[in-house]
Amino acid sequence: MTRIPFGPTYDEMLHPERLDPSLRSQALFALRQNELDPLNLFNITWKNSDNQVRKVVLPPALTGVDANIVVMLGYGFPSGSHKVGPAYSTLMEGLVDGEIIPGVHTILGPSTGNFGIGTAYISNLLGFKAIVIMPDNMSKERYERIQKYGGELELTPGSESDVILTLERTHEMMKNPAYKALAQFELFPNYRFHRHVTGNSAIEAVQGVGNGRVAAFVSAPGSAGTLAAGDQIKAVFPEAKIGALEPYECSTLANGGRGQHRIEGIGDKMCTLIHNVLTTDFIILIRDEETIQGLKVFRDGVEVLTRMGVDRDFALSIRDWFGPSGICNILGAIKIAKFLRLGPGDNVVTVATDGFDRYHSVIEDLDRRYLETAPFVLERWAKDIFLGADDQLVFDVRRADKKERLFQQKEKDWLKFGYSIDFLNAMREAGFWEEQYAKVKVYNEKIAASRQKD
Ligand SMILES: Cc1ncc(COP(=O)(O)O)c(C=O)c1O
Structure with missing residues (x-):
């Protein structure tokens, strides 16, 4: 008989604390001992061993805004990213x-x-x-x-x-x-994982932070899976706004722009099939070089950040937790906080998909390209990029005519892969997305049942 492999349900990825305690502790042991132990499937979660969402709340000394910027950290997932x-x-x-x-x-x-x-x-x-x-x-x-x-x-x-x-x-x-x-660009488990697991984890992440609500969620789409977290956030906090971030150099969603850029993982010259454009409120452009310079500041600017008023231990701790797209998401969060005039108590949530471990070569390349990266240069970058972030290049796509452009981009990108116009038109209705989400329950049951057979 074929052995059906085992692994967690969507609910168990959201709530690992509800796993059988011995399974949970064996899985956590495997995470430390052997990353190729299949028990690590049960470590696919935003939560750490204390069952808290891995996150960091960035201080105003770094962001220049009063709103709390809450970044959920993806580096702790097995394999090093939430993907x-x-x-x-x-x-x-x-x-x-x-x-x-x-x-x-x-x-x-x-x-x-x-x-x-x-x-x-x-x-x-x-x-x-x-x-x-x-x-x-x-x-x-x-x-x-x-x-x-x-x-x-x-x-x-x-x-x-x-x-x-x-x-x-x-x-x-x-x-x-x-x-x-x-x-990943066209199948709905990506939507389901992020709406259920990332979205509800984001809602937990703001408990006890500011007013405990989410005013905005931003994410730079690659597949646009992570953006689906915004759908769940909106379901719980209807006032929340969703911002999709794009490289300035490849502004396909904002205005059909196309070009090469350096923010690995995002901005793929298309509107992905699983992107629910109905709930996207703003598209915000971020310059790619600022994400690499910002990463250099996080990596090598501990003294600079400390001088700017950031706690030294905090500055040390964030060195390993970001890659360029994480910096992009921070910049988008600062921009939307400014654009929406958010104040103390308001929370903007975003994610850092992965950590620094896969970007040493990117910083080596930056060091080669710039003749000088002495502390005074990093200080100028930190002040310009983070504190000086403006609220320009924010495109409001809430109006029907703006949405229409996004739907048309999707048609252009997906009809050629054999999807019918009727299927694409169905995505213009909120009910389509609710139906996709409702399948989480069905798969929870199917996965649990197949585990019993195992
Ligand atoms: C580093 C990085 N950032 C951001 C993203 C975008 O995430 P999503 O595909 O969920 O939109 C990806 C996707 O591969 C990524 O690898």
């Missing part, structure tokens, strides 16, 4: 639906890196072979990590903004029945 959550959810839904079969199928992971790392990792834990399809000039740490987890690489030309080529390659490979793709 392992959608990878696991997509594979697990396929397994319990009987569409992905152990011993028969090879898993494909179209990605710019972290989803690929997550795909290779989860496939390893569940006994599948994985092929990660990604652009050929991302940071070298990403390829190394995928290979470390036993994933094979299928590289397509270009960088971050050429992810569309990886999608085309994926669809081509999917014609082979031996392959099953965890198609």
Whole structure:
């Protein structure tokens, strides 16, 4: 008999504290001892061993705004980023639906890196072979990590903004029945994971912070999975605004712009199929170089930040918790706080998808490009980039005509992959997204039932 692999339900990823205590403690032990122990599937959660959401509340001395900027930290997920959550959810839904079969199928992971790392990792834990399809000039740490987890690489030309080529390659490979793709840009487990697990974790993360509510949620979409957390936040705090962040250099959602940029993981020249544009209120553009300079400040500017009034231990602690897209999300959070005139007590929530471990080469490259990165340079960057962030380049997309542009972008991007216009039109109704979300309950039950058979 085929052995059905085990792993957590959506509810258990949100509430690991409700797992059987011995399973929870064995899983936490595995996290410290052996990252390739399948028990680590039960560590796919935003929560630490004390069952608190891993987060940091940035001080006004760094952000220059009175509102609390609450950043949920993804580096603590197994494999080093929260993208392992959608990878696991997509594979697990396929397994319990009987569409992905152990011993028969090879898993494909179209990605710019972290989803690929997550795909290779989860496939390893569940006994599948994985092929990660990604652009050929991302940071070298990403390829190394995928290979470390036993994933094979299928590289397509270009960088971050050429992810569309990886999608085309994926669809081509999917014609082979031996392959099953965890198609993060178009499959709804990604939406379900982030709406249920990330969204409700965000709501928990602001308990005891400021007024305990969420005034705004911002995230820079790659697949736009993380943005789905905003749908759940809005369901609980209807006043909350959602901001999607894009590289200034590749402003596809804001105004159809296209171009190369350096913020790995985001801004993929498309409106992804799973992006619920109905709930996106603002699109905010962030300059890519500021995210790399900001990362350098976090990494090597402890003394500078301390002089600016940031607690030294705090400045030391954040050195390892961010990559460029995390800095991008912080800049977007500061901008939306300014744009919405948020004050003390208001909370803006965002995420840091991964940590610094996969960006050493990015900072080495910055050091080569700038002749001088002495403390006075880092101080100027910190003041300009964080304290000096303005509320320009914020596009209000709440009006029907602005939404229409986003729907049309989606049609342009997805009709060519065989999705029907009726399906795309269905996404114009809020009910479509509620139906997708309602399936969390169904999969909770299916996953729990398959575990009993295990
Ligand atoms: C570093 C990084 N930041 C941000 C994102 C975007 O997250 P999402 O795909 O959920 O929109 C990704 C996605 O791969 C990523 O790897």
